[in-house]
Amino acid sequence: xxETRFISGDEAFAQGIRLARAQVISAYPITxxxxxxxRLAEMVEEGQLDSRFIHVESEHSAMMAAMGASAVGARTFTxxxxxxxxxxxxxxxxxxxxxxxxxxxxxxxxxALPWSIYGDHRDSLSLLDCGWIQIYVEDAQEALDMAVQAYxxxxxxxxxxxxxxxxxxxxxxxTYEPVDIPDQETIDAFLPGRDTWDRLDxxxxxxxxxxxxxxxxxxxxxxxHKASIxxxxxxxxxxxxxxxxxxxxxxxxxxxYLTEDADYILISLGSISGLIREEADRLRDEGIRAGTVSIxxxxxxxxxxxxxxxxxxxxxxxxxxxxxFGYEGTVYTNVNSALMQGRSHxxxxxxxxxxxxxxxxxxxxxxxxxDMMSGRPEESVKFIxxxxxxxxx
Amino acid sequence: MKEIxxxxxxxxxxxxxxxxxxxxxMTGGFKSLAFxxxxxxxxxAPIRAFTRISKDRIVDRSIVRNNDYIIVLDDTLxxxxxxxxxxxxxxxxxxxxxxxxxFDDERVLPGDISSYAEQILKRPIVNIGILGxxxxxxxxxxxxxxxxxxTEYMSGKVADNNIMLFDMIYNTYGxxxxx
Numbered sequence: 001x002x003e004t005r006f007i008s009g010d011e012a013f014a015q016g017i018r019l020a021r022a023q024v025i026s027a028y029p030i031t032x033x034x035x036x037x038x039r040l041a042e043m044v045e046e047g048q049l050d051s052r053f054i055h056v057e058s059e060h061s062a063m064m065a066a067m068g069a070s071a072v073g074a075r076t077f078t079x080x081x082x083x084x085x086x087x088x089x090x091x092x093x094x095x096x097x098x099x100x101x102x103x104x105x106x107x108x109x110x111x112a113l114p115w116s117i118y119g120d121h122r123d124s125l126s127l128l129d130c131g132w133i134q135i136y137v138e139d140a141q142e143a144l145d146m147a148v149q150a151y152x153x154x155x156x157x158x159x160x161x162x163x164x165x166x167x168x169x170x171x172x173x174x175t176y177e178p179v180d181i182p183d184q185e186t187i188d189a190f191l192p193g194r195d196t197w198d199r200l201d202x203x204x205x206x207x208x209x210x211x212x213x214x215x216x217x218x219x220x221x222x223x224x225h226k227a228s229i230x231x232x233x234x235x236x237x238x239x240x241x242x243x244x245x246x247x248x249x250x251x252x253x254x255x256x257y258l259t260e261d262a263d264y265i266l267i268s269l270g271s272i273s274g275l276i277r278e279e280a281d282r283l284r285d286e287g288i289r290a291g292t293v294s295i296x297x298x299x300x301x302x303x304x305x306x307x308x309x310x311x312x313x314x315x316x317x318x319x320x321x322x323x324x325f326g327y328e329g330t331v332y333t334n335v336n337s338a339l340m341q342g343r344s345h346x347x348x349x350x351x352x353x354x355x356x357x358x359x360x361x362x363x364x365x366x367x368x369x370x371d372m373m374s375g376r377p378e379e380s381v382k383f384i385x386x387x388x389x390x391x392x393x
Numbered sequence: 394m395k396e397i398x399x400x401x402x403x404x405x406x407x408x409x410x411x412x413x414x415x416x417x418x419m420t421g422g423f424k425s426l427a428f429x430x431x432x433x434x435x436x437x438a439p440i441r442a443f444t445r446i447s448k449d450r451i452v453d454r455s456i457v458r459n460n461d462y463i464i465v466l467d468d469t470l471x472x473x474x475x476x477x478x479x480x481x482x483x484x485x486x487x488x489x490x491x492x493x494x495x496f497d498d499e500r501v502l503p504g505d506i507s508s509y510a511e512q513i514l515k516r517p518i519v520n521i522g523i524l525g526x527x528x529x530x531x532x533x534x535x536x537x538x539x540x541x542x543x544t545e546y547m548s549g550k551v552a553d554n555n556i557m558l559f560d561m562i563y564n565t566y567g568x569x570x571x572x
Binding site: 004006136170171174175176177178271272273274275278359360361362 | 412419452
C-alpha cells in the first residue's frame with residue numbers, strides 16, 4: 001500500500017532513493033540540498049535502507065567515491081548544489097566519460113558571487129556539456145518518481161550514463177506538499193537491482209577509466225554522444241513502464257500543454273511551469289491561443305520533438321532562470337538552435353527572471369505573453385520581475 | 394484557494410505551523426503547499442512562511458501577495474500596512490496582549506496566546522495555539538485534522554501539550570464541534 005505524506009521535495013527525493021535501494025551514498029552537505037542526505041543518513045542508521053553511507057570531506061570526493069562504488073557494480077547516489085556542483089565539475093566528465101550510471105540530485109541554486117543560497121538554474125546549465133543526462137522536475141511528487149526512474153534510465157544498456165535530477169532550490173527542496181510514497185514491492189517490480197557486465201571484477205580483470213591517444217578519443221566521444229541521444233526514446237519507455245506499475249507518469253523529454261493550436265508558446269524548466277500553464281488557461285478564456293512547454297530533459301536535448309511542437313506558433317518565448325553573461329539565457333540559445341535547424345523563422349523572446357530566488361509572479365508571466373503578442377522589439381533579453389519588492393523580510 | 398501568510402521570528406515556529414496547517418488540510422481532503430521565505434534560519438530574525446489550500450492542484454509557488462489570513466506570532470512585527478495584503482473578508486490573527494481597540498480595524502483578531510502558552514507549555518511558543526483561533530473562525534479547518542497533523546508531525550509530549558493549548562484557544566475564541 002502506498003501512503004500519502006506531507007513532505008518537502010528534498011524528503012520526497014530521499015524516499016525515492018530509498019525505494020530505488022541505492023547501495024552506496026556519498027555526500028557532502030550544502031544548502032538547500034542538506035535535507036536529502038540527512039534523511040538518507042537517518043534511513044541507513046535506522047535500518048530502513050541497506051546502504052553504505054560515506055560522509056566525505058568535499059563534493060569532489062563525494063563524486064569520486066560514488067565513481068569507485070559504481071565501478072564495482074553498486075547502485076550509487078550523491079547530491080549537491082551550486083558551488084558544490086562546480087567544485088565537483090572536474091569529476092563529472094570522469095563519471096560520464098567512464099559511463100558510470102550514478103544518479104545525483106542537484107538543488108538548483110545561484111552561483112557566487114554575490115553569495116546566495118536561493119535558487120536559479122545557472123549551476124546546472126553551466127555544466128550542460130559535462131556529458132550527464134539532465135532532468136528538471138516540477139513538484140515533489142515528480143521528484144520522488146524521477147529519483148526512481150533516473151536509475152532505470154541511467155542503467156539502461158543503450159545508455160549507461162549518469163543522470164542529474166534538478167530541483168529548484170527552496171521552491172521545491174523546501175516546499176511541503178502531499179506526496180504519494182509507493183510501497184517497496186511496487187518499486188521492486190519496476191526497478192530490479194543493478195546487474196551489469198561493466199564493472200571491476202577480480203575474476204575477470206578489465207581496465208576502466210582509461211587513457212587513449214587521438215586515434216580513439218573521438219570514437220569514444222561519438223559512442224558517448226549516441227548513448228546520450230538514446231535517452232530521448234528510453235525516457236518514454238521507462239515512463240510507460242512506471243505508469244503501468246504505479247499509475248503515475250510524465251511522458252518524455254517535453255511536457256506540452258495546449259500547444260496543438262497555440263499561437264503563443266512560453267517555454268520553461270522546472271517548478272515555474274505550473275504557473276505558466278495557469279496563465280495559459282486564463283488567456284484561453286480571453287480567446288487568446290496560448291500554450292506552454294516544459295523542458296523536462298535538457299540533455300540530451302529534444303530538438304526534433306521541440307521543432308514539431310513549436311511548428312505552428314506565431315511567437316515563442318523562453319523563461320530563463322539563468323543568463324550567460326554577455327549573450328542570453330542558455331535555454332533560449334538551445335531553443336533557437338533547434339528552431340533554426342527546423343528552418344523556422346518564428347520570432348523568439350528571452351525573458352530572464354527568478355535569478356537568485358527572485359519571485360516570478362503570475363503578473364510577470366502575463367507580461368511575457370503580452371510582449372510576445374505585441375512583438376516587443378527593444379531588447380534581445382528582457383529581465384522580468386525587477387519592479388516588484390524583494391521577497392525577503 | 395485559501396492563502397495564508399505567517400509572520401514570526403526565527404525560533405517561534407512559524408514555518409512549522411505553516412506545515413502543520415498544510416498537513417491538516419491534506420487530511421481534510423484538500424491540496425496544500427507550505428513553504429518558507431527565509432532560507433537559512435536565524436533565531437530572532439523576522440521570517441515569513443506561507444500556506445496555500447485548495448480543492449484543486451496548486452501550481453502557484455510564488456510568494457503570497459493577497460491573503461485570506463495573515464497570522465502574526467509576535468506583535469513587534471505588526472504594521473497596519475499588512476492589512477493592505479488582505480483579500481476582501483480576510484482576517485489578521487495576532488498574538489498580542491494589547492487590547493482589541495488598539496488595532497482600530499475590524500479585520501484584526503487579537504488574542505493573548507502567549508499567556509495561555511506560558512501556562513501549558515511553560516514557554517511563549519504560540520504557533521500551534523494560534524491555529525485554535527484560525528480553526529474557530531474558518532469553516533474548512535477543523536480540530537480533528539489539526540490533532541492528526543500535530544500528532545503525526547510533532548513528537549510525543551510536545552504534541553500532547555500543543556493539542557491541549559490548541560483546544561484551550563479554540564474554545565476561548567468560539568470554536569464549535571469540539572465537545
